[in-house]
Amino acid sequence: MTLQGFRGEILSLAHDPAEAPDALRHDADGLLVVEAGRIVARGAFAQVSPRFPGLSVTELDGLIVPGFIDAHVHYPQLDRIASHGEQLLDWLERHIFPAEQAFADPAHASAVAEAFLDELLRHGTTSALVFGTVHAASVDAFFAAAQARNLRMACGKVLMDLGPEGLKDTPQSGMDESADLIRRWHGRGRLTYAVTPRFALTSSDEQLESVGKLLADHPGVLLHTHLAENTREIAEVAARFPDAADYLDAYDRFGLVTDRSVFAHGVHLPDRSCKRLAQSGAGVAVCPSSNLFLGSGMFDFAQAERLGVRLGLGSDIGAGTSLSLLHNAGIAYQAGLFKGYRLDPFHALWLATGGSARLLHVDADVGLLAEGQEADFVVLDDKATPLLARRTAGATLAERLFALQVLGDDRAVRQTYVLGRCAWDRDGVRPLP
Ligand code: GUN
Ligand code: ZN
DSSP: OOOOEEEEEEEEESSSSSSOOOOEEEEEEEEEEETEEEEEEEEEEEHHHSSSSTTTTEEEEEEEEEOOOEEEEEEGGGGSSOSSSOOOHHHIIIHHHHHGGGGGGHHHHHHHHHHHHHHHHHHTEEEEEEEOOSSSSHHHHHHHHHTTTTOOOEEOOOOOOOOOOOOOOOOOOOOHHHHHHHHHHTTTTTTTEEEEEOGGGGSSSHHHHHHHHHHHOTTTSEEEEEESSSHHHHHHHHHHHHTSHHHHHHTTTTTOTTTTTEEEEEOOHHHHHHHHHHHOEEEEOOOHHHOOOTTTTOOHHHHHHHOEEEEEEOOTTTTTTOSHHHHHHHHHHHHHHTTTOOOOOHHHHHHHIIIIHHHHTOOTTSSSSOSSSSSOOEEOOOTTTHHHHHHHHTTHHHHHHHHHHHSSSSSGGEEEEETEEEETTTTSSOOOO
């Protein structure tokens, strides 16, 4: 098998910098050696290159970081981004549910899945945990498109037996279709299945019970849902589940809180929920641009850190305002500061890479740019715009990374590599429109 070398400035986080120091791995002039899509060596060019005489080396101009991992996103909402005027529950009714009805048509689902994955690659995102719609075929369309691009992806059919007319399943059909999708897709190539109840308000007790059963029957799959995003939503959950200690407890009673559970948002969590999340090993996908766009609130990083909650970063398109996890990291900083927390740019990079990878249980394979991992990486251009070039000239590494997060987006993604192959090249020759 041929070896490929990639030379450039390489940056990653080896572990959560909030948990232990010395997380930073930075090779100012580094070399990644890739064989059959996996990294077999990484380090300073001067040290690693003599071990591989005759290696063919591609010089990469920019900052090489792990491919971004979006821990919460809805592919069917791609074309509803920037829908005006409402907070969560009204926004769902007015903009999102009508758009999701169209995914009853598998051809529509395929077309959107293809466009969505191309957009992810353009934004430097190589893995994601993705909502489909209530239609099983929406997940077939997504996984087929992900498989064609060799991407490491997780997705699931949405369970919502209390959903609006035309967008409901039943406890039985939801369970049968999920089990069938798990059998056909989970663990196939780079794909993971996520059992996906929309949120507590759109599933009956009977359906939530069936979700617990699905998880017990299929121990390798993920659980993916929403949690404590919006104050009106939280009040409605409290009214629906009067015996539950809090929103998380409404899920916990049905066996939905485990180390394979990923909860989006968690903007308004009591300490009890955070402690239970930390104890179970479940994770929260922080979705800063969505939380701002829907007027949901600001995530409390200090509380999560104090109580040991595992975190990743999500775009939550279509409520989020950008698929770029650079942009979302920049908004996360601003949201954090609103509550007195200074999100460090390296910590933000961890959230968008290794943190999200750990939530998705794919951290053995992606997110760290470590030896033995799959070669999914991004080349960032810190001179992508005139202003970025001015701000990063002569700056420290931390300042350059922070500037990329505050000022950067898809324009700063020069190349995206999947398993050592270039899947997006910003400056490449592309056909005229
Ligand atoms: N809660 C339930 N459904 C949704 C959704 O589609 N988007 C967001 N942001 N929150 C939700
Ligand atoms: Zn969401």
